[in-house]
Amino acid sequence: MNKVENTAINSYNKANSAQVSLQTFVNDPYKQKLQTGLGSPNAPDIFFNWGGGNLEQYVKAGQVFDLTSALNGDSTWKKSFIPSVLNTAKINGKYYGVPVEGVQPAFFFYNKDVFAKAGIKTPPASWNDLLTDVDTLKSKGITPITVAGSQGWTELIYLEYLLDRVGGPTKFQNIVDGKAGAWKDPAVVTSLTMIQQLVDRGAFGTNYASVNWDNHGTQTLLSSAKAGMELMGSWEFSGLLGTFPDVIKQNKIGWFPFPGGIPGGTGNPKDVVGNPDNYLSVTTTSKSRDTAVDFLKKTMADKNYVKDLISIGQVPAIEGIQNQLSTGSYGDYNTFVYSLVKNSPSFTQSWDQALTPAVSQSLLTNLQKVFNKQMTPQQFADAMDQGQ
Amino acid sequence: MTTSVNSGRPGAIWAVPALAFFAVFALVPMVLVVALTFTTWNGLGSPTWAGLANWKHLFHDATLGQSLWLSFKLTVISWVVQTLVALPLGVWAAGRQRNRAVLSTIFFVPLLMSSAAIAVLWSALLDPNFGLAAKIGPWLGVKDGNFIGQPSLAFYTVAVVIAWQYIPFHTLLYQSATRQIPEVLYEAATMDGAKRLRQFWSVTLPQLRNTVVTSSVLMLVGSLTYFDIVLILTNGGPGTSTRILPLHMYLTGFSSFQMGYASVLAVILLVAGTALSLVVTRVTGFRRMQSQREGL
Numbered sequence: 001m002n003k004v005e006n007t008a009i010n011s012y013n014k015a016n017s018a019q020v021s022l023q024t025f026v027n028d029p030y031k032q033k034l035q036t037g038l039g040s041p042n043a044p045d046i047f048f049n050w051g052g053g054n055l056e057q058y059v060k061a062g063q064v065f066d067l068t069s070a071l072n073g074d075s076t077w078k079k080s081f082i083p084s085v086l087n088t089a090k091i092n093g094k095y096y097g098v099p100v101e102g103v104q105p106a107f108f109f110y111n112k113d114v115f116a117k118a119g120i121k122t123p124p125a126s127w128n129d130l131l132t133d134v135d136t137l138k139s140k141g142i143t144p145i146t147v148a149g150s151q152g153w154t155e156l157i158y159l160e161y162l163l164d165r166v167g168g169p170t171k172f173q174n175i176v177d178g179k180a181g182a183w184k185d186p187a188v189v190t191s192l193t194m195i196q197q198l199v200d201r202g203a204f205g206t207n208y209a210s211v212n213w214d215n216h217g218t219q220t221l222l223s224s225a226k227a228g229m230e231l232m233g234s235w236e237f238s239g240l241l242g243t244f245p246d247v248i249k250q251n252k253i254g255w256f257p258f259p260g261g262i263p264g265g266t267g268n269p270k271d272v273v274g275n276p277d278n279y280l281s282v283t284t285t286s287k288s289r290d291t292a293v294d295f296l297k298k299t300m301a302d303k304n305y306v307k308d309l310i311s312i313g314q315v316p317a318i319e320g321i322q323n324q325l326s327t328g329s330y331g332d333y334n335t336f337v338y339s340l341v342k343n344s345p346s347f348t349q350s351w352d353q354a355l356t357p358a359v360s361q362s363l364l365t366n367l368q369k370v371f372n373k374q375m376t377p378q379q380f381a382d383a384m385d386q387g388q
Numbered sequence: 389m390t391t392s393v394n395s396g397r398p399g400a401i402w403a404v405p406a407l408a409f410f411a412v413f414a415l416v417p418m419v420l421v422v423a424l425t426f427t428t429w430n431g432l433g434s435p436t437w438a439g440l441a442n443w444k445h446l447f448h449d450a451t452l453g454q455s456l457w458l459s460f461k462l463t464v465i466s467w468v469v470q471t472l473v474a475l476p477l478g479v480w481a482a483g484r485q486r487n488r489a490v491l492s493t494i495f496f497v498p499l500l501m502s503s504a505a506i507a508v509l510w511s512a513l514l515d516p517n518f519g520l521a522a523k524i525g526p527w528l529g530v531k532d533g534n535f536i537g538q539p540s541l542a543f544y545t546v547a548v549v550i551a552w553q554y555i556p557f558h559t560l561l562y563q564s565a566t567r568q569i570p571e572v573l574y575e576a577a578t579m580d581g582a583k584r585l586r587q588f589w590s591v592t593l594p595q596l597r598n599t600v601v602t603s604s605v606l607m608l609v610g611s612l613t614y615f616d617i618v619l620i621l622t623n624g625g626p627g628t629s630t631r632i633l634p635l636h637m638y639l640t641g642f643s644s645f646q647m648g649y650a651s652v653l654a655v656i657l658l659v660a661g662t663a664l665s666l667v668v669t670r671v672t673g674f675r676r677m678q679s680q681r682e683g684l
Contacts, residue, residue, distance in 0.1 A: 035473045076436075149537060149626065150536065150537065150622065150623070150625060150626065151623075152625070205519070205532070206532040206534060207516035207532040207533055207534035207537055208537065209518040209534060209536075209537025209625075209626045210514065210521070210533065210535060210536045210537035210539070210540065211515070211516060211517070212511060212515065215511060215512060215515060217515055217517065217518075220517070220518055221517055226517060246644045290660070357430075357643060357644050357645045358644035358645065358646055361639060361640075361643050361644040362644075362646075365624070365625070365627055365628055365631075366627070368625050368626050369626075369627035369628075371626075372537070372539060372626050372627060374539055374626075374627050374629075375627070383450070
């Protein structure tokens with residue numbers, strides 16, 4: 001990743017006799033460094049962030065330069081980004097960042113051998129198909145869907161998708177905006193009820209709450225044909241490639257979007273959830289603000305930068321790169337990820353990143369309780385409403 | 389030339405380095421933590437004054453009651469289980485037979501491992517599909533190996549793993565204490581016609597009294613700070629089923645970034661720990677520590 005960015009920086013510096021340099025940190029120390037660095041005399045000109053709630057706190061503190069006029073003033077540049085991804089850096093109607101790396105939507109992975117043996121010909125296209133396939137797999141003694149229930153964030157993807165399919169993206173936006181009663185919305189309760197119905201149906205088997213994602217628990221189940229499907233972020237592909245390269249090379253893993261067709265659902269089945277992207281933003285205090293904006297303009301959608309990103313397995317949020325993606329390695333996978341995001345009217349950021357750390361914590365523990373039937377959907381809604 | 393009786397002997401000044409260390413690394417942080425309880429702070433920037441808000445939040449914290457109860461339960465269970473295993477094992481390991489020496493060495497292996505390593509090891513063993521849990525579960529009535537996923541079972545599983553970690557240390561205490569018991573006591577007992585079991589009850593056990601107290605204090609007070617294993621093994625889950633007080637404090641502080649309220653929990657833990665160790669030492673007469681060997 002750094003290599004690609006350094007190449008981009010060097011070529012910019014050469015062409016523009018400017019002095020852009022890259023400083024890198026590990027995830028959590030970076031967040032601390034940023035918090036103390038912004039607003040200080042040593043503030044960076046450009047900083048890396050996660051968009052959404054993460055970026056919003058800096059915007060609120062008045063530390064982020066508004067890129068709206070820069071983007072609107074150069075419509076070719078603006079149009080080069082996929083709108084649903086660019087929108088994650090849009091706060092109160094203004095753009096504060098531009099996508100810098102690859103998109104990471106969540107969707108289903110499945111084991112093709114398992115589906116074939118169970119006589120399932122095509123991946124489920126609707127919610128009812130999914131339920132039918134769950135029953136079929138269960139009757140064959142296979143765990144239909146594996147979920148790493150010992151880690152709440154893996155269960156969260158279900159709630160994120162179901163709420164979107166049931167009530168559309170505004171339901172979660174209300175929660176983010178802190179609207180009164182947003183957690184108690186009937187759509188939230190309906191989504192959680194559907195989760196418990198999946199649990200009761202045996203969709204996740206019985207021991208999912210002991211399964212751990214960090215230990216490759218779900219990857220092992222999926223690759224060893226003990227489980228049929230897994231709902232996970234696009235990073236699971238490179239994860240599987242690292243742990244079980246054979247199943248990828250032998251083309252045993254397939255993928256399909258989270259199905260729509262939920263009875264009574266008003267959400268668009270093309271919506272996606274996950275981590276839209278990482279973003280680069282410019283600080284208000286930057287002394288070379290114009291150069292910083294110019295750097296973003298000339299680099300972020302640049303052909304060579306995009307090509308380099310694709311070469312390291314990232315799917316950049318740039319319009320019109322289907323051909324480039326399809327001809328590279330794992331082209332079918334990258335094309336799928338790309339079109340999933342490109343065709344999505346809305347890309348909801350993972351809730352645990354969009355919400356404050358304290359709310360995310362209670363969200364994850366309460367959701368585990370819902371999955372383990374220790375809490376009813378209504379109790380969940382009430383607890384979250386009261387900030388527990 | 390006058391030589392004082394105390395010359396060359398430890399004076400107050402000798403304690404300065406240790407006291408300074410204690411002040412800097414224990415007292416000052418404690419005072420700071422108490423100060424933090426009156427502030428709101430997310431770990432970055434400066435704390436802002438919050439008055440008693442954090443203390444009032446104690447009454448609205450739905451998890452607190454459960455955390456306290458789980459910590460209490462874990463303390464009692466750990467003390468009973470670990471003592472009941474470590475004491476007989478220590479006495480057995482005190483024997484000089486070669487097979488006992490070999491086996492004891494194996495038993496002491498967990499002592500060499502860090503808590504984090506133990507937790508990672510056990511989380512692999514407890515994987516319900518590919519770990520030992522999958523093989524052993526059916527024997528123990530847990531068909532699907534779901535040890536750390538079932539709310540009720542997860543707690544006892546954690547207690548077992550903690551026991552596995554700490555029993556070797558206490559066994560070592562009992563082993564060395566048993567070896568200190570003068571041989572003459574056993575010779576006398578044998579002459580009086582006492583069999584091995586009687587010797588254990590009437591000679592070994594009374595002689596181990598102070599060791600029992602020491603080991604118990606370490607277990608009871610130590611169990612209030614069990615944390616790393618639970619963090620890595622279950623992270624307090626499923627839900628909040630294993631969220632003991634120290635973990636509740638940690639997660640509130642370092643996952644929710646509510647440093648003020650986490651400090652309140654830290655103060656509670658500090659008070660509970662101090663109170664417990666005072667009570668235990670008083671009740672057991674630990675402070676008097678009379679000799680068990682008068683006349684020998």
